[in-house]
Amino acid sequence: MTGPIIPASTPPDPDRIAERLPLLRRRALVARAVRAFFDARDYLEVETPYAVPTPGEEVHLRVFRTEREHHDGTRRALFLHTSPEFAMKRILAATGQPIFQLARVWRNAEGSHLHAAEFTMLEWYRPGATLAGLMDETESLLRAVLPPVLQRPPGLAEARPLRIDVPFERLTMAEAFARHAGIDLLPTEGDAASLAAAAGCALRDGEDWEDLFFRLLMERVEPAIGRDRPCFLTHWPASQAALARRDPADPRTALRFELYAAGIELANAFEELTDPVEQRRRFAADRARRASLYGAGPDMAWPMDE
Structure with missing residues (x-):
């Protein structure tokens, strides 16, 4: 043996x-x-x-x-x-x-x-x-558990230190796409062809608006944010925040943020949706989309959390 x-x-x-x-x-x-x-x-x-x-x-x-x-x-x-x-x-x-x-x-x-x-x-x-309160608390948490300046390991192409001891940047998703991708994002929501035209790129086979949104986010926005200091990316398109409240000031967006630092997504948060009817509608839509993309086998079959 x-x-x-x-x-x-x-x-x-x-x-x-x-x-x-x-x-x-x-x-x-x-x-x-x-x-x-x-x-x-x-x-x-x-x-x-x-x-x-x-x-x-x-x-x-x-x-x-x-x-x-x-x-x-x-x-x-x-x-x-x-x-x-x-x-x-x-x-x-x-x-x-x-x-x-x-x-x-x-x-x-x-x-x-x-x-x-x-x-x-x-x-x-x-x-x-609130969204602002959660961002404040997240900043305080990172300052409590991390050194004021994080040095990057030797040998990396990105050699700049990451500053934790300065105010974190706060960008709305619309601001980030305008600044780093040259795109007016929100008017294109749900229209993949319009977003592709604004981005100057071709749609891939089977690519819908959400797919292209995330491709542009990963290729053009994420590499440009959170390099010298962490960055909160706030006010996501409403379709990308299933458990978040819409912003009363602009219902096209949801009160959600993600925190990026040194090319890594560290946190995700939002103001909670508290309307049970709307929440159930969103869950049903998500379940239908998941089934259409990945099927409805036993590994995908569970009851809705009521």
């Missing part, structure tokens, strides 16, 4: 773990600082189930399916959650208490230097928080 063959180029497992010890220590310090930050603001730390009947309604996230076997032999499909959002909102609605969680989450079919199939997500909720 022989054991598994390990390529000569692969260090023994104990050595690989030992090499990561400095990162593990730093991670522990960050987690301790995060908890201290929220404790000082009277947040309650919670822990919610990982295997749930409804893992989320994001159109493009794939999930891991499992099955619970009851003592009487009956079985129930469960899914590893893609975020703790739904369960945490139940706690928030029942208690009115600011809450946070360092949750393990899963996203199937992910794999790159910036995307993992399993990772730890920090999620927090504060009743009554």
Whole structure:
């Protein structure tokens, strides 16, 4: 009987773990600082189930399916959650208490230097928080847990340090597309041909407005923001914020932001939609779109979270 063959180029497992010890220590310090930050603001730390009947309604996230076997032999499909959002909102609605969680989450079919199939997500909720208030709190959190200036590793093409100790940039999506892509974005929403004409590019086979929007965001906007200091990208097109309120000042946009730093999306937040009829309509639309794109097999079949 022989054991598994390990390529000569692969260090023994104990050595690989030992090499990561400095990162593990730093991670522990960050987690301790995060908890201290929220404790000082009277947040309650919670822990919610990982295997749930409804893992989320994001159109493009794939999930891991499992099955619970009851003592009487009956079985129930469960899914590893893609975020703790739904369960945490139940706690928030029942208690009115600011809450946070360092949750393990899963996203199937992910794999790159910036995307993992399993990772730890920090999620927090504060009743009554506005978009501006959430951005202020996010800035304060990063200043509490990170050095004032982050130096980039040697050898990278981008050598500029990232400043955490200065006010973060705040750009609306419309401003970002106008500045970095030369596009008046909002009048094109839903019209792929119009967006392609404004961008001076050709539509790819099967590409709709949303596909092209994200292609331009990744190719032209994201590389240009958050290089010297983090940048909040705010007021997304309304179609790209299923759980967010529309902006009363411009209903074409939703009260959502993403935070970018050094080419990485660090955070995503929004003012919560609280209209149950509108929320159900959006969920139904997302479920229909997901089914049209990826089918409706058992890995995609779960009840709507009512």
